[in-house]
Amino acid sequence: QVQLVESGGGVVQPGRSLRLSCAASGFTFSSYGMHWVRQAPGKGLEWVAIIWYDGSNKYYADSVKGRFTISRDNSKNTLYLQMNSLRAEDTAIYYCARDKDYGGTYFEYWGQGTLVTVSS
Amino acid sequence: QPVLTQPPSSSASPGESARLTCTLPSDINVGHYNIYWYQKKPGSPPRYLLYHYSDSEKGQGSGVPSRFSGSKDASANTGILFISGLQSEDEADYYCMIWLRKAGVFGGGTKLTVL
Numbered sequence: 001q002v003q004l005v006e007s008g009g010g011v012v013q014p015g016r017s018l019r020l021s022c023a024a025s026g027f028t029f030s031s032y033g034m035h036w037v038r039q040a041p042g043k044g045l046e047w048v049a050i051i052w053y054d055g056s057n058k059y060y061a062d063s064v065k066g067r068f069t070i071s072r073d074n075s076k077n078t079l080y081l082q083m084n085s086l087r088a089e090d091t092a093i094y095y096c097a098r099d100k101d102y103g104g105t106y107f108e109y110w111g112q113g114t115l116v117t118v119s120s
Numbered sequence: 121q122p123v124l125t126q127p128p129s130s131s132a133s134p135g136e137s138a139r140l141t142c143t144l145p146s147d148i149n150v151g152h153y154n155i156y157w158y159q160k161k162p163g164s165p166p167r168y169l170l171y172h173y174s175d176s177e178k179g180q181g182s183g184v185p186s187r188f189s190g191s192k193d194a195s196a197n198t199g200i201l202f203i204s205g206l207q208s209e210d211e212a213d214y215y216c217m218i219w220l221r222k223a224g225v226f227g228g229g230t231k232l233t234v235l
Binding site: 035037039044045046047050059060061062095097104106107108110111112113 | 156158160165166167168171181182213215217219222223224225226227228229
């Protein structure tokens with residue numbers, strides 16, 4: 001069965017960096033687009049970034065563009081989110097999600113999420 | 121402010137129906153977009169429910185009951201999630217989403233209370 005397990009969350013000071021990982025199993029990772037979606041405490045869902053199945057295309061929400069980088073290692077079945085210049089408003093549960101296709105359809109499977117807290 | 125407008129809350133009794141709306145801004149024609157719907161319960165990841173483009177182009181998520189269906193109201197530039205035969209486990213937050221210029225855009229979500 002499809003499994004997505006996020007890791008790397010924690011407490012970090014404003015301006016610092018953090019890298020999230022998402023270990024995938026139960027499917028051919030290299031065939032699917034992958035996403036990061038977040039939910040701040042008491043707020044709604046916010047799409048963060050997408051990477052196509054082969055890493056050829058990456059797109060970001062305006063709120064993270066220039067600060068966050070999505071990447072993947074298909075040999076390790078792992079998705080990453082490098083988060084730099086973190087702000088308090090980046091505090092959220094970060095979910096990785098598998099696309100239905102190579103990229104840009106819908107989020108078919110989700111991980112349980114990892115909490116990132118940006119605070120001094 | 122989210123681009124897609126959803127009422128913050130809605131309520132209905134068990135067995136009744138709920139109609140949740142997702143209104144697009146006037147410069148984005150609902151007829152040109154797939155409207156995706158997700159369900160979110162506290163402590164759980166979101167769950168994909170369905171998408172609706174037209175009556176002939178739509179899709180249901182795996183294991184999602186047929187009680188959940190989508191539609192559009194072109195005159196109101198709105199996507200609609202309809203839930204019939206409400207059950208207590210349908211109490212959740214519901215989010216609509218579209219792809220806009222290669223970016224995913226969620227609505228602010230509607231908290232559905234099943235009284």
